Amino acid sequence: MSEIIRVDNLSKQFGQVQALEDVSFSINENEVFALLGDNGAGKSTLIKILSGVLQRTSGEIYIHGEQVDLEDYNDAEEMGIETVYQDLAIAPNRTVAENIYLGDEILLEGPLGRLLNFVDDDRMEAGSRELLSRLELDLNPRSEVKNFSGGEQQSVAIARALQSDPEIVIMDEPTSALSIEATRRILELIKRLRDQGVTIILISHNLENIFEVADRAAVLASGRLIGVEDLEGVTDDELVGMMMGRERRSS
Numbered sequence: 001m002s003e004i005i006r007v008d009n010l011s012k013q014f015g016q017v018q019a020l021e022d023v024s025f026s027i028n029e030n031e032v033f034a035l036l037g038d039n040g041a042g043k044s045t046l047i048k049i050l051s052g053v054l055q056r057t058s059g060e061i062y063i064h065g066e067q068v069d070l071e072d073y074n075d076a077e078e079m080g081i082e083t084v085y086q087d088l089a090i091a092p093n094r095t096v097a098e099n100i101y102l103g104d105e106i107l108l109e110g111p112l113g114r115l116l117n118f119v120d121d122d123r124m125e126a127g128s129r130e131l132l133s134r135l136e137l138d139l140n141p142r143s144e145v146k147n148f149s150g151g152e153q154q155s156v157a158i159a160r161a162l163q164s165d166p167e168i169v170i171m172d173e174p175t176s177a178l179s180i181e182a183t184r185r186i187l188e189l190i191k192r193l194r195d196q197g198v199t200i201i202l203i204s205h206n207l208e209n210i211f212e213v214a215d216r217a218a219v220l221a222s223g224r225l226i227g228v229e230d231l232e233g234v235t236d237d238e239l240v241g242m243m244m245g246r247e248r249r250s251s
């Protein structure tokens with residue numbers, strides 16, 4: 001198993017608040033890695049630093065062993081990282097295909113090159129069809145998203161993240177607003193992505209979901225890393241104890 005991301009002594013301070021304190025861990029290629037922790041533990045801060053939205057106060061991040069220049073890190077996509085945030089930022093009046101290519105539209109090559117900003121709907125539709133089929137998502141690229149269920153909207157948001165073919169996808173509470181059936185479908189999708197070689201960083205409060213899809217979990221409490229556990233060797237009680245800041249008894 002090879003390491004894809006290493007976080008080394010990462011700290012973040014917001015004024016007096018120490019949101020992260022010397023957090024270090026590594027994530028392996030092709031695993032589902034969960035981030036667990038109570039409200040305010042530092043999970044969002046950590047993923048925002050990983051996705052280049054927030055600057056860290058100190059510490060380093062390595063991707064494939066190479067140090068990321070965090071002073072000048074605002075395009076995580078270039079590093080192969082995409083994030084699906086909780087507020088999905090789906091454009092309801094646009095189609096599935098338009099959402100998948102939102103901000104990344106394929107433009108028509110006319111006689112004036114790309115000077116005419118017409119989007120190439122046919123290519124975006126074809127690209128969406130291919131991506132949706134690879135993800136085994138039964139969605140019509142031409143449908144408008146506005147009448148979609150929460151689970152379908154979540155699927156579109158995940159498909160959009162996959163459009164740039166990232167190596168790593170961060171998902172912030174992807175199932176928190178979903179029905180049991182929709183949750184099951186999203187968990188299946190996460191497993192398929194892993195099987196296709198994508199590494200997934202998953203934030204969830206739902207331990208049952210974590211046990212179902214994740215390989216390992218890092219537990220944060222008050223900005224500190226309490227431990228990283230292989231989910232095959234830990235119980236939910238132990239994880240809950242860790243979320244309350246108790247280090248796991250050594251076995």
Ligand SMILES: Nc1ncnc2c1ncn2[C@@H]1O[C@H](COP(=O)(O)OP(=O)(O)OP(=O)(O)O)[C@@H](O)[C@H]1O
Pocket residue numbers: 014017018019037038039040041042043044045046
């Ligand atoms: N922009 C900010 N300014 C000041 N304090 C912040 C800011 N963002 C986060 N914090 C603080 O940093 C700490 C960690 O917050 P963070 O949002 O990372 O936790 P979390 O684990 O994601 O929590 P939740 O599960 O509630 O989303 C909290 O004490 C929070 O109040």
